[in-house]
Amino acid sequence: MDTEALSHHISSRFNEDLERVRSRVLEMGGLVERQLSQALGAIVDADSQVLLTVAREELLVNQLERTIDEDCSRILATRSPAASDLRLLIAVLKTITDLERIGDEGEKIATIAARLAGRERPSSRYRELRHFGQLVSSMVHDALDAFARLDAELALQVARRDRAVDDEYEAIQRQCITFMMEDPRMIRRSLDVMWVVRSLERVGDHAKNLCEYVIYMVHGKDVRHTRLEDVEKELRGTLPSPVAVPVP
């Protein structure tokens, strides 16, 4: 932490409070990542037990969401934070909502995985889902990384990957529709694949939201609803370099 940040935080308890919130968000992020990878793994490995595991983690995720929310409220009420500290807390309040919803999508995918486990598996062994799942999971992972390091550049890069996710999503959907039309016996299985990719596409959207909150934290700039090219131009141009925020 640089001296500016040090002098900024008169109270070291305040610093500890903020640090605790940040590390809890990362803990929650880790849980959500695990939910997602377990759900996706269960599709590939035809694991029908996955629903129990993912639902158990869901309880932990919900608990953490509440705790972090309460922490933020308490800090807002007792410490009157300003500038970058206030932005951190506002960003965290929004971040945990998106994280929790990524977990929800993980649970939806796990439900489908449990159903698919009981059926005959296609020769592709859901290769398209595996690849798409990796694409989206890496977005979540890197978005959390950007949060941990308060790295707005990385956040911007990750947000940009959402376009590739949308393209791949469209491609898989089209493929599924073709399969269904060619062979109506494929309808149920194709629908399940379509629901999974739909969930993953949502996860990509949530990961993009996480990135936007990181940029807001670092630059104090609300970049939602802004074209990424314009965000990039602005971040490289007029904006000051990242403000000092405690980094572990």
Next chain:
Amino acid sequence: MDTEALSHHISSRFNEDLERVRSRVLEMGGLVERQLSQALGAIVDADSQVLLTVAREELLVNQLERTIDEDCSRILATRSPAASDLRLLIAVLKTITDLERIGDEGEKIATIAARLAGRERPSSRYRELRHFGQLVSSMVHDALDAFARLDAELALQVARRDRAVDDEYEAIQRQCITFMMEDPRMIRRSLDVMWVVRSLERVGDHAKNLCEYVIYMVHGKDVRHTRLEDVEKELRGTLPSPVAVPVP
């Protein structure tokens, strides 16, 4: 406003600030409701122009979301709000995210409506969508009403309706799958109906979230991830009566 609330707010400017935030949230809610009803109306009336209208409103919704976010940050930074005022601001920060996402679903429905407008219409004229759309739209409307009146009882009633939405959602999905299996020429149209009901089901979830924030504002109680029966028991039992918050 009662005397307790009056004495609570020493500064009338502070009161005005909070009032402005509340009325902007309701304005945003009104826009989002309109987006949704235009999108649903376009399915029934085969209106291919709807996408333009809804997209135009989306810009206004996004603008309002930013403005309200900025207002909340400014009030948090300059007024150090506590207790119910702080809860109001935190609830608003979360409420507008859900409102914006209801608008997003409205846009997705409008996209499908524009596509359906170019095709032959079924004899039912999408009766099932009309009914389901009304069910979900009324949830959004009443959730906003509960927000406007800070009515936690109403919020609880509305949140409870999400179960009926989920049941109807499942029923329509099953029906669509049956249609597709019986006649593969119905696949595309059935898929479009399925995407619309999926979007509407999400809107129901968002409306339920709005209700939970109202309960949090009024009772200071985080009821997410709690069974509604338990929430009801608790609200009727141990909790104090609603706290005084300025009501227009």
